[in-house]
Amino acid sequence: MNTVFAPKPTLFQLVGKFWHKHRWSYFFIAPSMILFFIFIAYPVAQAVLLAFQKVDLRGGDWVGLKNFQDLGASKLFWSSMQHTFVYAVFIVIAWITSSMIVASLIQPLVAPVQALFRAAFYLPNVISIVVISLVWIWIFDPDFGFFNYLLTLVGLPKVLWLQNPDIALWSIVLSTVLIVPGSGVVLYSAAMGSVPRDYYEAAEVEGANVLQKLLHITFPLLKPTTLYLTVIYTIAGFQIFERVYIMTNGGPINSTTTIVQLIFQTAFSDFNFGRASAEALILFAIIAVCSLIQFKFLSTDVEY
Amino acid sequence: MKRLFTLFTLIIAIALLVACATPTVAPTTAPKPAEPTKAPAPKQVTITFYQRGYTAGGTDVTSVTTDKAIEIFQKNNPNIKINLVGIPWTTEGDTKLEAALAAKTDINLFRVTSVNLPRYAKQGVLSEITPFLTDDDKNDFYPSGFQVATIDGKVWAWPLWVTAISTFANTDIFKERGVDLPTMAKPWTWDQFVDACKKLTYKKADGTQVYGFQSSSAWGAVEYYPLMYIDGGRILSEDGKKFVQNQPNGISALQKIADLALVHKCTPPDFGTVDQVGARAQFKERKTIAMLMSTPGFMPDLENNKFPVAAIPPPTGTTGKLVTNGAFGLYTVVKVDDQDKLKAAHEFAKYLTGSQVAKDITGWQQAPGLRRSNTGYATSPNREVIAKLVEFGVYEAPVATPAELGNNYGAALQAIILGKKTAKQAMDDIAPDYQKELDALNK
Numbered sequence: 140m141n142t143v144f145a146p147k148p149t150l151f152q153l154v155g156k157f158w159h160k161h162r163w164s165y166f167f168i169a170p171s172m173i174l175f176f177i178f179i180a181y182p183v184a185q186a187v188l189l190a191f192q193k194v195d196l197r198g199g200d201w202v203g204l205k206n207f208q209d210l211g212a213s214k215l216f217w218s219s220m221q222h223t224f225v226y227a228v229f230i231v232i233a234w235i236t237s238s239m240i241v242a243s244l245i246q247p248l249v250a251p252v253q254a255l256f257r258a259a260f261y262l263p264n265v266i267s268i269v270v271i272s273l274v275w276i277w278i279f280d281p282d283f284g285f286f287n288y289l290l291t292l293v294g295l296p297k298v299l300w301l302q303n304p305d306i307a308l309w310s311i312v313l314s315t316v317l318i319v320p321g322s323g324v325v326l327y328s329a330a331m332g333s334v335p336r337d338y339y340e341a342a343e344v345e346g347a348n349v350l351q352k353l354l355h356i357t358f359p360l361l362k363p364t365t366l367y368l369t370v371i372y373t374i375a376g377f378q379i380f381e382r383v384y385i386m387t388n389g390g391p392i393n394s395t396t397t398i399v400q401l402i403f404q405t406a407f408s409d410f411n412f413g414r415a416s417a418e419a420l421i422l423f424a425i426i427a428v429c430s431l432i433q434f435k436f437l438s439t440d441v442e443y
Numbered sequence: 444m445k446r447l448f449t450l451f452t453l454i455i456a457i458a459l460l461v462a463c464a465t466p467t468v469a470p471t472t473a474p475k476p477a478e479p480t481k482a483p484a485p486k487q488v489t490i491t492f493y494q495r496g497y498t499a500g501g502t503d504v505t506s507v508t509t510d511k512a513i514e515i516f517q518k519n520n521p522n523i524k525i526n527l528v529g530i531p532w533t534t535e536g537d538t539k540l541e542a543a544l545a546a547k548t549d550i551n552l553f554r555v556t557s558v559n560l561p562r563y564a565k566q567g568v569l570s571e572i573t574p575f576l577t578d579d580d581k582n583d584f585y586p587s588g589f590q591v592a593t594i595d596g597k598v599w600a601w602p603l604w605v606t607a608i609s610t611f612a613n614t615d616i617f618k619e620r621g622v623d624l625p626t627m628a629k630p631w632t633w634d635q636f637v638d639a640c641k642k643l644t645y646k647k648a649d650g651t652q653v654y655g656f657q658s659s660s661a662w663g664a665v666e667y668y669p670l671m672y673i674d675g676g677r678i679l680s681e682d683g684k685k686f687v688q689n690q691p692n693g694i695s696a697l698q699k700i701a702d703l704a705l706v707h708k709c710t711p712p713d714f715g716t717v718d719q720v721g722a723r724a725q726f727k728e729r730k731t732i733a734m735l736m737s738t739p740g741f742m743p744d745l746e747n748n749k750f751p752v753a754a755i756p757p758p759t760g761t762t763g764k765l766v767t768n769g770a771f772g773l774y775t776v777v778k779v780d781d782q783d784k785l786k787a788a789h790e791f792a793k794y795l796t797g798s799q800v801a802k803d804i805t806g807w808q809q810a811p812g813l814r815r816s817n818t819g820y821a822t823s824p825n826r827e828v829i830a831k832l833v834e835f836g837v838y839e840a841p842v843a844t845p846a847e848l849g850n851n852y853g854a855a856l857q858a859i860i861l862g863k864k865t866a867k868q869a870m871d872d873i874a875p876d877y878q879k880e881l882d883a884l885n886k
Contacts, residue, residue, distance in 0.1 A: 281711070394863065407538055411846070
C-alpha cells in the first residue's frame with residue numbers, strides 16, 4: 140500500500156493561509172491601531188528618547204543620563220516627589236476607607252434608595268476639577284472663607300489654609316479627601332451586593348458578630364474591588380496636578396509642588412522637554428512599581 | 444466576500460490618493476500680454492504676526508487696536524500683507540509660539556516677554572534689529588529699552604513700552620483716614636510710607652478689615668519689585684554676571700518689604716502668596732486695600748469703572764531716589780532666509796513700536812512708551828505719573844536662567860515675607876545656586 144504524504148506548506152503559504160483566515164479581523168482593528176500608533180505609541184517612544192536629549196528650538200542633542208543626574212541633584216525634584224507621595228498615600232487610604240464606609244451604609248437600604256445615593260455620590264465626578272478647586276479657594280480664603288468663618292464662630296483664630304507653607308499641602312489633601320469618590324462608592328456597593336447572603340447566614344449560625352463578619356467575609360470578598368480601586372487611586376494620587384495648579388500653583392515656598400506640576404513647569408515654562416521627559420519617565424516607573432507591589436499583596440484567589 | 448474585500452480596499456486607496464493629490468487650479472483668465480517699460484512694482488510679501496492677547500473679532504483693547512494697526516499699515520504698505528495669529532498670554536500661548544518656532548512654520552514677528560528673549564536670542568531664531576535702525580530711531584529710544592533687548596552685545600527686539608509699576612491709592616480710604624497723597628515732586632520716605640500704611644490699616648464701621656498695602660506676590664506675578672531697589676540694591680550686577688542681592692543694600696530693602704507684614708502688620712494675611720487677580724480684586728471689588736502696587740495694565744479697568752484712584756510714586760529708601768521697575772513690551776522678528784519677508788517684518792515691528800501708531804490709534808499705548816517722541820500714554824493725571832516714572836526705571840540685564848532657579852528664587856522671596864527666613868538667610872541660601880547658573884551661562 141502506498142502512503143501519500145502531503146507536501147509541507149511553505150512559509151509563504153502559511154502566511155497566506157493566516158491572512159486569508161484573519162484578514163477581516165486585522166481590517167477592522169486597523170483604524171484604532173493606526174490611531175494608537177500615531178497618537179500614543181509614537182509620542183511615548185519619542186518621550187523616552189527625549190529623556191536622553193537636551194532639546195531646544197534647534198533640535199535635540201544626545202546627553203545620555205545627564206537629565207536624570209540633574210534631577211538627582213535637584214532639591215525641587217525631591218521635594219515635589221515627597222509632596223506627591225504624601226498626597227498619594229493619604230488620598231488612597233482616605234478614599235478607600237470613605238468609599239467602603241459609605242457603600243456599607245448604603246447597602247442595607249432598599250434598591251431605589253441605594254440607586255439614589257449612588258447617583259448622589261457619583262455626581263461630583265461629573266463636575267470639572269477646576270470648578271471644584273475654585274470653590275475650595277473660596278472655602279480656604281483667609282478673610283472671607285467658609286472654614287475661617289466657622290473658626291471665628293467658635294472663637295478660634297483664623298488659619299492661613301493655603302498661605303502657610305506648613306499646612307498648605309495638608310489643606311489640599313483635606314480638600315481632596317473630604318469629597319467621597321463616587322466611583323469607589325458605586326464599585327464597592329456593587330461588590331457588596333454580589334456577596335452571597337449564605338455566607339453571612341452561616342456565620343451568624345456559628346455565632347459571628349458584626350466585626351467578625353466584616354473581617355472574615357466582607358473584606359476578603361471585596362479584595363478584587365479594593366485592588367482595582369487602590370491601583371486606580373494611586374495612579375490618580377501620583378498624577379495630582381489641576382488642584383495644585385489652581386489652588387496654590389505649587390507655592391507657597393514650593394511647599395505644594397508635585398511631580399506632574401514640575402513636569403508641566405519644566406516642559407511649558409522652561410521648555411526643557413528633555414528634562415521634563417526624564418521626570419515623566421521616573422513618574423511612570425514609580426507608578427508601575429507601586430502597581431506591581433499592590434498586585435503582589437492585594438491580588439487574591441478568592442472566588443465566589 | 445473576496446471580491447467585496449478587494450472592492451472595499453480599492454475604494455479606500457482611491458479616496459486616499461484623491462485626498463493627497465495636489466489640487467491644480469485652472470487659469471481663470473487668459474495670460475495678459477507683457478506690459479511695456481514700466482518700473483517693477485514692489486514684490487508682494489506676506490508675513491505672519493503672532494500677537495499676544497489677540498482674539499479674532501474680540502472687543503478688548505488689544506484685539507481692536509491690533510486690527511486697526513494692521514489695517515493702517517497695510518494701507519500705507521500695499522505690498523505687505525499681514526497674516527495675524529492670536530495667542531493668549533498663558534502657557535497655551537507659549538506652547539503655540541514655541542511649536543511654531545520649532546517647526547519653522549510661518550512666523551515672522553511676535554510679541555516676546557523680556558524673560559524669554561535671551562533664550563530665543565541664544566538659540567539663534569531671531570533677527571537682529573540694528574541693521575534696520577535709523578539714527579533717528581537710535582536717538583529716540585530710551586537707553587533702558589535697548590538695555591533689556593541687548594544680549595551678547597546685539598539688540599534683538601523692538602521695544603514698545605515698559606509696564607512701569609506705581610502705587611494705586613484708593614482716594615476714598617485716604618480721605619476717610621485723613622492721609623495726604625504723596626506726589627512725584629515730594630514722594631514719601633520709607634518711614635512716611637510705613638506711617639501711612641499703618642494709619643490706613645483699620646476696621647470699618649461695618650467690621651470690614653482694611654489693609655494699608657498689598658501687591659501681587661505669588662511667584663511669576665510679583666509686582667512689588669520697585670521696593671527691592673529703593674536702597675540701591677539689585678538682583679544682578681549691571682552686566683548680569685553676578686548675583687548681588689545678598690549685599691547689604693539688597694537685603695535691607697527685602698527686609699523692609701517683609702517688615703510691612705511681620706512688624707508693621709499693615710498688609711493682608713495673603714501678602715506674599717496672593718496673585719495679581721486676587722490682589723486686584725481686593726483693591727477694586729472688595730475695597731479692602733488702601734494702596735496697591737501694580738502695573739499700568741490695571742489703570743484702564745479702574746478708569747472705566749470710575750474707581751476713586753490716584754497713581755502715586757513708590758516710596759524712596761536710603762538712596763532718596765525714586766525708582767520703578769516693570770516688564771517690557773517687545774516685538775521681535777524671526778530670522779528667515781527670505782530677505783523681503785525679513786525687511787517687511789522689521790518695517791511692521793518698527794511701526795508697531797513707533798510714535799505714529801500711538802497717534803493713529805486711540806488706546807494703542809497701554810503703558811508708557813520707550814521712545815522720547817511717544818507721549819501717547821500720558822492722557823490723564825494718573826497716567827502722567829506712571830509715564831514720568833519711566834525715567835526712574837531700574838532694570839535687570841536679560842539673562843536666560845532656568846525655571847527651577849526662578850522657582851527657588853521666588854520661594855526665597857516668599858520665605859522672607861512669610862517670616863520663614865530673614866532676608867539675609869534667604870539671599871545667602873540662594874546666592875550660590877544663582878551664581879552657579881550665571882557662571883554656567885557666561886562660560
